[in-house]
Amino acid sequence: MSILNVTNLNHGFGDRTIFSNVSFRLLKGEHIGLIGANGEGKSTFMNIITGKLMPDEGNVEWSKNVRVGYLDQHSVLEKGMTIREVLKSAFNFLFELEQKMNELCNEMAEADDERMADLMEEFGTIQDLLDAHDFYIIDSKVEEIGRALGLQEIGLDKDVTELSGGQRTKVLLGKLLLEKPDILLLDEPTNYLDVVHIEWLKRYLQEYENAFILISHDIPFLNSVINLIYHMENGELNRYVGDYDKFQEVYAAKKAQLEAAYKKQQQEISELEDFVARNKARVSTRNMAMSRQKKLDKMDVIELAKEKPKPEFHFKEARAASRYIFTTENLVVGYDEPLTTPLNLTMERGDKIVLKGANGIGKSTLLKSIIGLIPSISGKVTLGDYLYQGYFEQEMTGAKNNTCIEELWKEFPSWTQYEVRSALAKCGLTTKHIESQVRVLSGGEQAKVRLCKLINQETNLLLLDEPTNHLDVDAKDELKRALKEYKGSILLICHEPDFYADFATKVWDGSEWSTKF
Numbered sequence: 001m002s003i004l005n006v007t008n009l010n011h012g013f014g015d016r017t018i019f020s021n022v023s024f025r026l027l028k029g030e031h032i033g034l035i036g037a038n039g040e041g042k043s044t045f046m047n048i049i050t051g052k053l054m055p056d057e058g059n060v061e062w063s064k065n066v067r068v069g070y071l072d073q074h075s076v077l078e079k080g081m082t083i084r085e086v087l088k089s090a091f092n093f094l095f096e097l098e099q100k101m102n103e104l105c106n107e108m109a110e111a112d113d114e115r116m117a118d119l120m121e122e123f124g125t126i127q128d129l130l131d132a133h134d135f136y137i138i139d140s141k142v143e144e145i146g147r148a149l150g151l152q153e154i155g156l157d158k159d160v161t162e163l164s165g166g167q168r169t170k171v172l173l174g175k176l177l178l179e180k181p182d183i184l185l186l187d188e189p190t191n192y193l194d195v196v197h198i199e200w201l202k203r204y205l206q207e208y209e210n211a212f213i214l215i216s217h218d219i220p221f222l223n224s225v226i227n228l229i230y231h232m233e234n235g236e237l238n239r240y241v242g243d244y245d246k247f248q249e250v251y252a253a254k255k256a257q258l259e260a261a262y263k264k265q266q267q268e269i270s271e272l273e274d275f276v277a278r279n280k281a282r283v284s285t286r287n288m289a290m291s292r293q294k295k296l297d298k299m300d301v302i303e304l305a306k307e308k309p310k311p312e313f314h315f316k317e318a319r320a321a322s323r324y325i326f327t328t329e330n331l332v333v334g335y336d337e338p339l340t341t342p343l344n345l346t347m348e349r350g351d352k353i354v355l356k357g358a359n360g361i362g363k364s365t366l367l368k369s370i371i372g373l374i375p376s377i378s379g380k381v382t383l384g385d386y387l388y389q390g391y392f393e394q395e396m397t398g399a400k401n402n403t404c405i406e407e408l409w410k411e412f413p414s415w416t417q418y419e420v421r422s423a424l425a426k427c428g429l430t431t432k433h434i435e436s437q438v439r440v441l442s443g444g445e446q447a448k449v450r451l452c453k454l455i456n457q458e459t460n461l462l463l464l465d466e467p468t469n470h471l472d473v474d475a476k477d478e479l480k481r482a483l484k485e486y487k488g489s490i491l492l493i494c495h496e497p498d499f500y501a502d503f504a505t506k507v508w509d510g511s512e513w514s515t516k517f
Contacts, residue, residue: 002025002026002027002063003026003027003028003062003063003066003182003183003211004024004025004026004049004060004061004062004063004066004183005024005025005059005060005061006022006023006024006025006048006049006058006059006060006061007023007058007059007061008021008022008023008057008058008059009021009022009023009024009048009055009057009058009059009060010022010055010056010057010058011041011044011048011053011055011056011057011058012056013436013440014436015432016432016436017235018040018041018044018235019041019044019045019055019058019235019237020235020236022058022235022236022237023237024230024237026183026211026213027211028210028211029209029210029211030211030227030228031205031208031211031212031214031225031226031227031228032211032212032213032214032226032228032229032230033214033215033216033222033226033228033229033230033243033244034046034213034214034215034230034232035215035216035217035222035229035230035231035232035244035247036231036232036233036472037233037308037444037472037474038428038442038443038444038445038447038448038470038471038472038475039433039441039442039444039445040232040233041232041235042187042215042232042442043072043187043215043442043443045232045237046070046072046185046187046213046215048060049185050068050070050185066182066183067179067180067181067182067183068181068182068183068185069176069179069181069183069184069185070176070185070187071172071173071176071184071185071186071187071189072172072187075172077160077161077163077168077171077172078160079159079160079161080159080161081159081160082156082157082158082159082160083146083151083154083155083156083157083158083160083163083171084142084146084156084157086160086171086172086175087142087145087146087151087156087171087174087175087178088138088142089175090175090176090178090179091133091135091138091178091179094129094130094133094135094138097126097129097130097135098126098130098135100126101123101126101127101130104119104122104123104126105123107119108120108123133180141178142156142178143156145174145177145178146174148174148200149170149173149174149197149200150170150196150197150358150359151167151170151171151174153360154167154360162335163360164192164359164360164364165191165192165359165394165395165466166192166193166194166197166358166359166360167359167360168192169189169191169192169193169359170193170197170359173189173201177204181210182210182211183210183211183212183213184205184208184210184211184212184213184214185212185213186212186213186214186215186216187215188215188216188217188443188469188470189201189214189216190216190218190221190495191466191469191470192359192394192466192469192495193359193495194356194357194358194359194495195356195495195497196358197358197359198218198221198495202221202224202225205225206224206225214226217444217468217470217471217472217473217476218496219244219473219498220498222243222244223243223244223245226243226244227241227242227243228240228241228242229241229242229243229244229246229247231247231251233305234305234306258302258304259304261302262302262303262304265299265301265302269296269299269301272292272293272295272296273296275288275289275292276289276292276293276296280293308428308430309425309428309429309430310428310474310478311426311427311428311448311474311475311478312426312427312428312478313427313451313455313478313479313481313482314455314482314485315390315454315455315459315462315482315483315486315488316455316456316457316458316459317458317459317460317486317487317488318386318388318458318459318460318488319386319388319460320349320386320460321349321384321385321386321387321388321460321461321488321489322349322384322385322386322387323348323349323384324346324347324348324349324382324384325347325348325349325351325383325384325387325461325489326345326346326347326370326381326382326383326384327344327345327346327347327381327382328343328344328345328346328370328379328380328381328382329344329379329380329382330342330343330344330378330379330380331343331344331345331369331376331378331379331380331381332376332377332378332379333362333365333366333369333376333377334362334365334377335365335374337515338377338515339361339362339365339514339515340361340362340366340510340513340514340515341513341514341515342378342379343366343379343513345508347489347491348489349384349460349489350487350488350489350505351489351490351491351505351506352483352486352489352490352492352503352504352505352506353489353490353491353492353504353505353506353507353508354492354493354494354500354504354506354507354508355367355491355492355493355494355508355510356493356494356495356507356508356509356510357509357510357511357512357514358510358511358514361510361511361514362510362514363465363493363510364394364465364493366510367463367465367491367493369381370383370463370491371383371389371391371463373391386460387460387461388457388458388459388460388461389459389461389462389463390454390457390459390461390462390463391454391463391464391465392450392451392454392462392463392464392465392467393450393465394465394466394469396438396446396447396449396450400437400438400439400446401437401438401439402437402438403434403435403436403437403438404424404429404433404434404435404436404438404441404449405417405420405421405424405434405435407438407449407453408420408423408424408449408452408453411453411456411457412456421434423452423456424449424452426452427448427449427451427452427455428448428474428475429445429448429449429452433445442470443469443470444470444471444472444475446470447467447469447470447471447475448471448475451467451479455482459488460488460489461488461489461490461491462483462486462488462489462490462491462492463491464490464491464492464493464494465493466493466494466495467479467492467494468494468496468499476499480499480500480502480503483503484502484503490503492504
């Protein structure tokens, strides 16, 4: 049975076409991976099917009484709410039913016999619904999901605006799972999640009986939970049975087949055009020439899709730093309270160190404290000499109303427009992206703009806070290659062992010095 039908969907931003006559259907029990390069419209598609965005043309039709749960990568949590309150808001519809039940009780006090029978029937229906949805054990369910996602260690009464990216994702995920929707829509759920909770989510989705649509660039995760791929490319949406590896195999075969047919047809066109050109003027061969011209006119010409620009990352390197990049003496980091025990760490020139560990234990805080962006609680950091730092933050900060060109010019005011455009194009951005405002770009495209700034600074120390979040497969592979090739030192926060295993010289586990464990 079809749960969702999308027909003849057309959508674009300005003169940029995102979808062209796209159709899609979701069946019961399907576990779908929605894939495609950055900027192909995956999040836009999710926003259209959830009704957050109206398409230019086309129909989106859900089955009746289907409850849809959407984990959006751009969700914002309300200031002043605690984790517990956000989790309990999953049951808002039940609290509304309870309110309705109380109103019915008040009405019963003055109702006649006929009205009383109707009220009692409605009261019984609501009571059954509340029982079926475990209304009377909501608090224990909130506690249970809090334990499963590691939110109890943070404290369920903590303000949600004080949380790290990973903790925020866990709260949104917890609320979604408590809602028990019929359909899950997950937009890059593993971004910011630590290894333990990625594993937990993987098991949850493997056992999930209902249908879900998952956007993810984490290929091992994707392969372990899905049974269908929908590939988004050049405004089209194509269906492939199997996991991502199977899709790659079939996609490569289809592409090779199309290229062979294209070459054959181009050869035929060339021969026909040549015959027409040579014979149309001669009386004896004019009819044959006209016949071939008709064949040319009727021919359904094969067009190859324009190759997307592949990103190229080459970090500009400064002169060598001193032997010691930094040392810490009894360094304690945190904001209102300590997140770490006293740390005595040393990083030497050429080290490529990965900082891993659960969400919220202070990895980003440590990074910012080392380079002096935020004060430490106590202790001391000594930086080495001749350091040229490049820092990649988890999320883009500041106004996003600038175009990509303006954003880069702000960083490199002496560059010509040609140099700015070339630098952005090398990072895999098309002309349309380059001229767009940063705010309309996808998370992955915004990350490429920030990487463009970083690779064009001269550095000998890179401090990277989860740089792989939002990046598509090609960009991630290219970034891995560039970091492997980089001669300077690297301090990297990352939850993807597949990404850093080839170049990391040391791995520091933040859980070992966290005050949260």
